[in-house]
Amino acid sequence: MAARHFLTLNDLTINELSDLLDHASFLRREWQAGKVRNSLGNRVLAMIFEKSSTRTRVSFEAGMSQLGGSAMFLSPRDTQLGRGEPIEDSARVISSMVDAVMIRTFAHEKVDRFAQVSRVPVINALTDDFHPCQLLADMQTYREHRGSIAGATVTWVGDGNNMCNSYINAARIFGFHLNVACPEGYAPDNDLLSAHESCVTVFDDPREAARGANLIVTDVWASMGQEQEAEERRKIFAPYQVNPALMDLAAPDALFMHCLPAHRGEEISDDMLDQPGSVVWDEAENRLHAQKALLEFLILGKLEQ
Incomplete structure (x- = not known):
């Protein structure tokens, strides 16, 4: 049976995603109650990082440990991914020795090519185009605080980047x-917008976009690899800061999320993470539990309580 991969949210059905998010919340409660779980005993996750990250490494490594397995960190110095050795050759070798592979890199093409020949599940832990693991945590967090997100209005403020996609x-x-x-000039990809025009509206004015929203989300203005643009972006994006005044335009019980790290005083005001509607810390922790559910689903092919 061919391995299932998670390169974008589109790789899972809505029913699979809903079951996965329910299971993630169950795993969170189980972990908080101090219960020991050994569902992935003797299983190994290879973690390939070409882009560094605090939350991604900690959540995947801790997650595998909490499920009884282990995780192997591979930095750019430890692999030949696309440098001298074809990606496909690296994929064949690495996937013959582990039970799943997580890749955090720049070009989305790399995870696509790796997955095409991998024997085991491949997880996109972030590329320049998409960040589906963060969306699992965000959707889990919304469900835990407000129930189903179906029919809600969500406002994205800032760069049309991988998170926005x-x-x-x-x-x-x-x-x-x-x-x-x-x-x-900073809108999401036109082709992606065209394919989703029935459920996406683009605004110039963040205040108009925020009116009545049930959830407001943002991210840093300059992502990794865009450091040379940081000063110019600060000037361009200054009117797009999320702050209490913007949140006041949203629904009275609106939530606020940020995938972190946050640059206080830039994309958010200094006090935004501590506002009543902020669920950023639950969102951050849920990276751990959503990814544990994902790992069980992909490696075991099922979700079991």
Whole structure:
């Protein structure tokens, strides 16, 4: 049987995603109760990092440990992924020795090529185009605080980046409407927008996009690899800060999320993470539990309580 991969949210059906998110919440409760779980005993996850990350490494490594397995960290110095050795050759060798592979890299093409020949599940832990694992945590967090997100209005404020792209995918799959507020020239990919025009609206004015929203989400203005643009982006994106005044335009019980790390005083005000509607810390922790559910689903082919 061919391995299942998780390269974008589109790789799972809405029923599979719903079951996975329910299981993630169960795993969170189980972990908080101090219960020991050994569902992935003797299983190994290879973690290939070409882009560094605090939360991704900690959540996947801790997650495998909490499920009784182990994780192997591979930095750019430890692999020949696309440097001298074809990606396909690396994939064949690595996937013959482990039970799943997690890749965090720049070009989305790399995870696609790796998955095409891998014997085991491949997980996209972030590329320049998509960040589906973060969306699992975000959707889990919304469900835990507000129930189903179907029919809700979600507002994305800032750069039309990989996180925004994954929110566009999520809008169609989970049945919410996405308002995207971004400066001219920084909108998401046109082809992606065209394919989702029924559930996505693009705004120039973040205040208009935020009106009545049930959830407001943002991210840093300059992602990894865009450091040389940081100063210019700070000027362009200054009107797109999420702050209490913007949240006041949203629904009275609106939530706020940020995938972190956050640059206080830039994309968010200094006090935004501590506002009543902020669920950022639950969102961050849920990376751990959503990914544990994902690992069980992909490696075991099922979810068991």
